[in-house]
Amino acid sequence: MAKTAPKRQACPGSCHCGLTKYIVFLTLPHPFSSSNPPKWAEQEIYRCNCTVCHKMGFLHVNPAHPRDDFMLLSPLDPDRDLNIYRCCDKKQKYYFCPRCGVRCFTLGGESETVVIDFKDLVDGKEKKREVWRAKWDGEKDTEPYVSVNGTTIDAREDLDLRVLTEEKRVQYFDGRSEPEKEKEPRWDRPHDGGSY
Template identity: 70%
Template sequence: MAETAPKKQACPGSCHCGFTQYIILLTLPQPFSSSNPPQPTQQQIYRCNCTTCYKLNLFHVHPANLREDFMLLSPLDPDQDLSTYQCYDKKRKFYFCPKCGVRCLTFGGVGETEVVDLTELAGTKDGKREVWRAKWGGESDTTTYVSVNGTTIDYREDFDLRALTEEKRVQYFDDRTEPEEKKKEVRWDRPHYGGSY
């Protein structure tokens, strides 16, 4: 069977109870691997070995365009309606559903609500709908960060976390290195010390 050419697709996701719902636009099948690594401005699928990501068992999916490729459908005020956890420098928020406890996203920066036409974008009949998304500060914006937990993306055959791991399409970052040490290079075959597959 011939491999499908990668194309951008709307991938819905949610927490377990459905209170938190989002759409992330991803290029699938995942075009990047150890032989073709992504650039920082491209979609990334990764795990890191920091204590937070390890304890929360996070499987980061970082969209290519932080503003255009992620939309929170529910709730529209995550700071008010979702629970948050912050650690280290407190620049990023790990958002949790207050009902079922599932963490769907990590966000850093400023968010805003706006009306988006989901008809063509997500292939739905929803039409125009209010969503919450990153407010982009321009090309020099280094504070905006968006990542969804890959385990909360609704099941689809072209986004199989096991297959992505086996095909070496998941990056493993080292974030446990002491500040005075040099960080280790990104791996594609196995996690760094203290990380999860």
């Protein structure tokens, strides 16, 4: 059976109770591995062994283009309607549902609510919809950081988390060590204190 060529797809996701709903656009099946690592502005799937990522069990799925590839459908004001845990010198916000406690995504940077034409993006049924997303910081011109918790993406065959691990398509970062002693990312196993 021939393998399917990777293509960009709309992947819906949510928290357990459904208060938080989003769409992330990913290239699936995930094409990157140790022999074909992602370059800048390509999606990444990784685990970090820093204490916050480890304790949350966060499987980072970073879309290639944070502003255009992640759209929060509900709630439209997550700073008001979701709970937030700030870390990384309070520059990153880990949003989590106040009802079920599931952490769906992280944002570093600014955000905005905009109207998007969904007709060509998703299924052709819905035309325009208001969404919340990351935005470019005009003054600093800094790219936002968006990371989706891969375990909150709705189940699908072309994003099988077990297969990603078995095929060594998940990168492991050393975020626990001091920056000057940080080990290089690897694909075969987590760094000390990390998990698969």
